[in-house]
Amino acid sequence: MNRWKRLAPVTAVVASAAMVLTGCGGSGDDEAADNSKLTVWMMGEGSEAQTTFLDGVETEFRQKHPDTDVVVQYIPWLEAPKKFQAALAGGEGPDVTELGNTETQGWAAQEALADVTNRMSGWTEGKDILPDLVKNAQLDGKQYGVPWYAGVRGIYYRTDWFAEAGVKPPTTWDELVAAAKAVQAKKPGTYGIALPGNSELPFYSFLWGTGAEIATQQGDTWKSGYTTPEAQRAVKFWTDLVTVHKVAPPAAAGWNEIDARTQFATGKAAMAFGGSWQQGAIKKDNPEIEKVWGTFPIPGPDGKPAPAFAGGSDVAIWQDSKRQDLAWDYLTVLLSKKNDQAFAESLGFFPVYQDLVSGDKYTNDKIMAPFATAMQNTKLTPLTPKWVEVSRTKTVTQAMNSSVMKGQKTVEKATADAAAEMESILNAK
């Protein structure tokens, strides 16, 4: 007894060392065959809609793979880049992950995501996915992600205030300014339009509305479209809303979309830019607003709705995953037309299948119908992994617009500077 007591620490050390050694030695071989667990990373906080839906997907998936346990982990949107970097650096990542569709190319370039080109071409249902969205998840002609759901930005407005001021939802730029001014005059202390001066995506609708492009590729070089008269017209219109028409406050230069949305939700603004998926958040801030809100597509300068950026999510297979076949099976269950429709709707997004978006499914939904209209005419930001640096790190477009709103630069100077910076990033070797 006594001897054992003395030996106990030694035994413990030896045993744990043995465990460590066998654990290290064996794991590599074991994992290749270990299909007992599939790790799935989902963005967001794990709302009730998300968890219920994903439980259903798991049940469906396990009919085919009864021995696989699906482990879903929720990652807040803003945490995702750090979480991805850490996973990539440490080698312990998910098998399947959701990611924002503006980020897919960047992570593909970082070799985080598996090439699913072949799997995609052998998948019948996937052929109906909107081609623009499919292209957005490609890098050098290879497919690195599969579109899951998508949405566009439009403008939310207060129907009651519009009625009081006697204005209708605008269809041209001039009408937009006129409506904003009319409501602001009628409702002192509020803003005509909550403008997210520090966000780029709503602005692109104005840019594309004039026919300008962000950047185009000619051979190997990218050329920014910001120095064209059309682009300058868009920048002038966007910034004039703050500086000349004063239908948004100077602070708007620093607002992002959430700040702007909150202004609308809390009854401080008559209009706000927002995606269809933000209905829930707006209602959460102000449940009463449901009675007095409406939406309309972002107008172009001359009466046609402007093209909109199709934001949303892709699903990808992690390149380091040792269970890629299993992961693909899960992905196709998750993205079946039936599931896609159900989930997209619960989030206020649109499914990515052409046949599910077109048709007249949304015509009777007063909030979704204008977004469905905008979904018919979407555009993409430049397709290069370097775009994320322009968009996120250097925030070229946001800086251009804010500098004009803050009165630091003229439209000509700001657009010229932004074009030069964008080209130097996109054309860097």
Added chain:
Amino acid sequence: MTTLTETPETSAARETPARRRRRVDRLPYLLLLPCLVIIGVLLLWPLGQVVAMSFYRLNNVRQLRGDREWPWVGLANYVEILGDPFFRTVLRNTVLFAAANVLLTMVLGTLVGLLLNRLGRKMAAFVASCVMLAWATPALTGTIVWKWIFDDTSGLVTWLFNALPDGLSQSLFGHSDWTGYGWFNSPLLFFSILTLVVVWHSFPFIAVSVLAGLKSVPSELHEAARVDGAGPWKVFWKVTFPLLRPVFGILIVLSTIWDFKVFTQQFVLAGGTQDRPTFMLSIYSYAEAFSPPPKYGLGASIAVILTLILLVVTGLYVRMVLKQEEDA
């Protein structure tokens, strides 16, 4: 002869205690070892890594894992950073901000320290606990509260400015409606608010340290000076300051280091890494290294530059303090 016989004896007599002392001397090092190991693993090794990384082109996470080669680029990262006109803006921001903040923190901290020394026990306890509250608030939490105070619609400051008589506000600032005012729009205003937040966070430490120093100064010295007819200004500069010079030296060094590498407060007030005109070295390094697409090598070289600047500043102060001690 006598000298010959004496010499070995004395040398032996000298040697024995020396040898004994040497044997004893190992103990302190042995005791220091765990601490040194921890410092080595947690500080020196990462520091070495950062320096090493700054000489490579590291644009892919897989390189960190060792899956991909590390292409050696020599000083290219440094050349790129130092040649970028934007770096000059960042450096100017950092130096001016640090200088202003060290000065303000030291002045305010010293004044509060002097005040605490003069107050009665109850009042001193009250003021000290108020001051400590600012210190005890975590940087993140405190800054979020400050951001709310400067909120453009419902912030306290916006409300205060709105409460000013319209005419006064109009004549002073040119407008009377402050709702929706962009408090963080201009870099100068942004830096003023940042300075307010950082000074608010860091002056309590200075105050408490100065107070501790003051408590060690015999009160007779002050009395004697006052009897000789010196006013408070003169007493401070002729008696208190010279006596507390080492304390001030170390406080200035610490403040300089802290204010050079301010990150949390700036990150929160600016809402991330979007507001490039207000970048300072630490947030610049972070943004380059970790914002997609990652540029770890470039970010590391900025961190090294920041470290070198701090080493130079600290070195100067340490030399100054040492020299003063020699002179004294």
